Amino acid sequence: MDRRIKELVDLTKKKFGLDNYYLKQHSFYRNVNIFNKTIYTLCMEWFPNHIIEQEDDESNPEGAAVIEINLHTRKFERVIFVMGKTYAKDGITFANLNLNNMINWIEYETGLTYGKQFQLDKQEEGAFRFRECIDGVAVSPSGYIEVNVNQEGDLTLYRVSGQFPSKEMVKEEAYTLTLDMIEHLAKEQLQLVEFPSYDQEKMIPVYAVEEIYVENDGMLTIPFEFITDVRSYLKIDKIMNWNESINVPFERKEIGWIEDVTTEQAFSAEPSPDTFPITKAEEDRCVMTVKDLLRQEYPNDTGKWILKTLHRDKGYIHATLRAKRQENRVFQRKIKVMIDANSFQAVNYIDNKSMLEMFEEFQVPDNGMITKEEAYEKIKELFELKPYYVYEFKQNQYILCGKLDCQYGVNASNGEVIALADL
Structure with missing residues (x-):
């Protein structure tokens, strides 16, 4: 030893x-x-x-x-x-x-x-x-x-x-943000979303707040989805279009989630390849790889998918796609493609379609719904704005923000205020 x-x-x-x-x-x-x-x-x-x-x-x-x-x-x-x-x-x-x-x-x-x-x-x-x-x-x-x-x-x-x-990584300042200062944002973040009720086998339309972080000056916002993970993402936001499909079936390969790390790598603190930025050339190759996989597995879906982000993980580059047309539902359609970081070949992918299919037989809401303005008036006193230090990747610093959230929603069918935890 x-x-x-x-x-x-x-x-x-x-x-x-x-x-x-x-x-x-x-x-x-x-x-x-x-x-x-x-x-x-x-x-x-x-x-x-x-x-x-x-x-x-x-x-x-x-x-x-x-x-x-x-x-x-x-x-x-x-x-x-x-x-x-x-x-x-x-x-x-x-x-x-x-x-x-x-x-x-x-x-x-x-x-x-x-x-x-x-x-x-x-x-x-x-x-x-x-x-x-x-x-x-x-x-x-x-x-x-x-x-x-x-x-x-x-x-x-x-x-x-x-x-x-x-302390050096924290931008300290006095917290001054109030709900009155960002009332316009609060209204924007109130969204109509369909929650699945497994007991009733139906979709319940609810006006609920989409969580967001607001910087202390009230000017800039940071989406909640980019803070819940502990990695930086390269934003792409590119619609995938093609003219011809590829009539060769895609062959999945097993993903190796555990790296072989040597003693010398460990004690010398050798940087992981995951720390290297994704270059423009690598980005372009990943875009082509993702497009080719879609041409194979989703030949009729040209223009229907958006490549949102790329990020490295355990020797692979992960590409995350979301459907261009989304239903107003809690669970959104997405695909994750795993790309070998050396060969730039797609080795596997995950599609959450099968999970979403369980909701297809659920009863959908009728058209009799209250308006967003009516819902806001019912729930505005229940909005929360709590101070948070949020890590901002571009600044490489923790900045003071307010987290806008609400533990309640409004049932759009009948105007009832309900606890989201009960859904």
Whole structure:
């Protein structure tokens, strides 16, 4: 075993009291974070000493420990004792489930400050979830810290996800945005959408707010869909047109979701290919590849699809398409095409058509509906505008925004105000 790996293995064994365990296997993983930096982790699987063989389905046995450590910060990012069972001796424990002791431990482990960079989000019996913040203000996309313990207070799960940025990456300012300032935007974001009711087997027309982030000056907006993921996208927005189809069936290939990462790549922090920008030449080849796949699989759909974005992921370039003509429904028609980043050949694709087909037999709304203006008057007092620090990819900075949202909608058929969570 490489001495650098052994050092981390020994550190892990001592820290989590794994004297009753042996290291079953280990491997390296790499991911690209929101800042386009490559993060390498060492993943270790520890088995209790009394268990020699793995389960028939290759799942880890009860009491096994899966532990991941960031190679460069040497901070632990994931600790899971399978099925909440631990055989750790003198491991991490929180006597009497003392929350203050837990917070102090998290601060020591992460280097973060409670109330400034994370705060308690949810607490249940033996399960605690903390949410990322910046000086108490929510962050998007948000990070989380989870801690689970058993009845004795022994650690059974610890997981850290998110960025928790330094002060240098935050554009701090006083929050001044109000709903009165963006009333025109609030009206624009109220959209008529059909929600499926599985119990009634019909589509329910509802005026609901499409979430959006509004910058603190009230001038610019950031669509919610581009904040919910932790990667940057190359926007294309190109309608796919063609004159001739291709009469050769497309052959799907298996996608390899796990990369083979060597020890030297990991410890030298070699940048992942996913960090490289998509060049104009690569963009052009991807557009042609997507068009050829559509010509094969959707020969009669010329002009019906828009190539929205391209992004890299695990050695592939993913192309996301949306139907040019969309129904006013919660679930929209889309296709994702996976392209080999070296050969620029399409290897597979996913179409959500089959999922949407289940709604085709649902009863559609009649024409007797209230107007958008009437719906707005019923619901405007229930609009929410909460401060958020949002990561803006172009500025490479967290900027202060207001998140415009509403937990309620208006049934367009009868004018009833309803909780969206109940749909």
